[in-house]
Amino acid sequence: MMELQAGSGVQEEQSILPAANKKYKDTIFRMLFSDKKNLLSLYNALNGKNYSNCDQLEIVTLENAIYMSMKNDLAFILDLDLFLWEHQSTYNPNIPLRDLMYIAKEYEKYIKEKGISLYSSRQQKIPAPQFIVFYNGNRKIGERMEHRLSDAYEISSGEPALELKVLVININEGHNQKLMESCQILKEYAQYVSKVRTYKKTLSLNEAVEKAVEECIREGILREFLLANKAEVVAMSIFEYDREWEEELLRKEEFEAGREEERKNTEKERRRADSEKLRADNAERELLYLKEKLALLEGK
Numbered sequence: 129m130m131e132l133q134a135g136s137g138v139q140e141e142q143s144i145l146p147a148a149n150k151k152y153k154d155t156i157f158r159m160l161f162s163d164k165k166n167l168l169s170l171y172n173a174l175n176g177k178n179y180s181n182c183d184q185l186e187i188v189t190l191e192n193a194i195y196m197s198m199k200n201d202l203a204f205i206l207d208l209d210l211f212l213w214e215h216q217s218t219y220n221p222n223i224p225l226r227d228l229m230y231i232a233k234e235y236e237k238y239i240k241e242k243g244i245s246l247y248s249s250r251q252q253k254i255p256a257p258q259f260i261v262f263y264n265g266n267r268k269i270g271e272r273m274e275h276r277l278s279d280a281y282e283i284s285s286g287e288p289a290l291e292l293k294v295l296v297i298n299i300n301e302g303h304n305q306k307l308m309e310s311c312q313i314l315k316e317y318a319q320y321v322s323k324v325r326t327y328k329k330t331l332s333l334n335e336a337v338e339k340a341v342e343e344c345i346r347e348g349i350l351r352e353f354l355l356a357n358k359a360e361v362v363a364m365s366i367f368e369y370d371r372e373w374e375e376e377l378l379r380k381e382e383f384e385a386g387r388e389e390e391r392k393n394t395e396k397e398r399r400r401a402d403s404e405k406l407r408a409d410n411a412e413r414e415l416l417y418l419k420e421k422l423a424l425l426e427g428k
Contacts, residue, residue, distance in 0.1 A: 155368050156361060157215035157262065157317065158201045160353065162187070166313045171206060173310035174260075179206070190233055203234060210234060210255035216296075217368065219267040224277035224292045227259050231292075259294040264321055271304050272297055316349045324365060337365045 161167045164182035172179055179185070188210070189203045202213040212227055212234070235254060238244075244252045263269065277292040278284055298304060299314060301322040308315040323343060327336035341362060345354050354361055 154364055155201070155215055155217075156320070156364055159357070159360075159364065160313060160317055160350075161202055161213070162189075167202065167204065170311050170314055171211075173307055173314070188234060188237070190230070190237065203230075205255055208255055210238075210257045212257060212259050214259075214261045216261050216263045216265060218265050219263070219269070221275050221279070223261055224259070224275050224294050225280060227294060228277060228292050231257050231259075259292065261294055261296045262299045263296050264298070264300045264318065266325075269296070269298055313350075316344075319349050320344050324369060328369065333366055333369055337362050337369070341365075 161170060164185055164187065167187070168179055168182055168185055171177065171185070184206060186205045187203070188205055189201070201215050202211075204211050210231075212231060214223060214227075216223070234257075238254060239246065239252075244254075246252065261275075273296045275294045275296060277290065278288040281288065297307070299308075299318055301318040308318065320340060323340035324336055327339050331339065341354055341358060343349075345351050
């Protein structure tokens with residue numbers, strides 16, 4: 129936001145950019161990589177491929193499959209595989225269960241469209257699924273990690289009958305450098321996110337987003353994308369980082385509630401142990417008293 133000299137008789141210029149929109153549900157990541165050219169670039173970078181024909185890539189994202197008011201980010205078929213990609217700005221280990229529910233809907237749609245009979249005597253073929261989360265939250269994680277559905281099982285023994293593995297890739301600036309260098313659009317997205325978070329430390333969220341957008345345009349970072357979609361990008365960013373803050377606050381409250389419950393359980397266990405010790409001491413004293421009384425009786 130441009131600042132004017134104090135005392136100039138001219139009021140500070142007001143931003144024409146939109147304020148936070150609580151109803152906005154999309155994300156910059158999803159908007160960027162819904163573009164087939166960008167999506168194919170990221171696929172090539174991840175898999176060491178050199179595909180150039182975007183028509184080979186079939187986007188199958190289910191627009192009406194909504195969970196907790198958020199769309200699943202990206203689903204597409206290429207190389208006879210079905211890819212489910214998610215973007216996360218807050219740490220969430222429950223993604224395997226969410227992906228399980230989503231892949232079931234994808235296969236239901238695929239089977240219907242291909243006219244596949246599940247009652248056929250022949251083995252029916254379906255694209256193999258691959259699950260990836262692109263993570264750029266504030267919680268520190270390594271370059272890559274894996275979430276498994278079996279981690280959520282109440283009781284687990286031996287090889288799980290049902291498993292789903294999700295690869296989590298850290299796309300914060302400074303991480304997975306080889307991948308970033310192989311996919312320029314992902315690298316620039318990480319730079320944009322880094323700028324927003326840096327400015328958010330000293331500015332309001334609206335000001336931080338506005339300043340990050342203007343600076344990226346000047347520096348050629350996502351320039352064409354930002355020029356073409358500036359108002360929408362600002363609205364999405366404000367919603368996204370506002371939601372991120374709310375989710376982090378919720379997790380902090382859950383953590384504090386867990387600590388309080390643990391403290392209560394520890395205190396309850398301590399009182400129980402003290403009570404058991406008191407009963408044991410009383411029983412021991414009673415036993416000594418009886419032994420002494422018996423000795424006196426025997427001595428008479």
